[in-house]
Amino acid sequence: MRELDLERYRARYGLQAVLLSNLAITVVAIFGVWRLDGDKSVIIGVLTAAFTAVSTMTTAYLGIKAVSNTAKAMAQADSTRRDQSPQPATPQTPTPPAPRNG
Incomplete structure (x- = not known):
């Protein structure tokens, strides 16, 4: 049970970190494009870098x-x-026959 909870927390917080990082990259890229006012080659560079960062992080x-x-x-x-493999059989030692009286 404890290991399952730990795995669930790792998955949740790992995904949250990736999503927040992607959001931060997107915000910075949008702000950068907005501030560049029409310099197309620099805008393409910013968007390419942002797309690369987001896809790399997610992948x-x-x-x-x-x-x-x-x-x-x-x-x-x-x-x-x-756990399910058959255990080797323990060799059984034969019991000697009982002595006969008679």
Whole structure:
């Protein structure tokens, strides 16, 4: 239960950090374009850099999250497989026959 809560917090705050960073980049890009008043080559440069930063940040987060989820699923499958694998049978020593009286 505790590990599930920790994973949920990591995912929530990681996504929140990415979204806030993307929002900050977007605001700075809009402000930069607004202040440049028509210099098209610089505006294109600002927008290109902003788009690159946003897409790189988002792709990195999603890639790291996907790899983390895959590794976790593989570890769980491995532990489940180990738990369900048949245990080697313990060799049974034969009991000697009881002596016969008679």
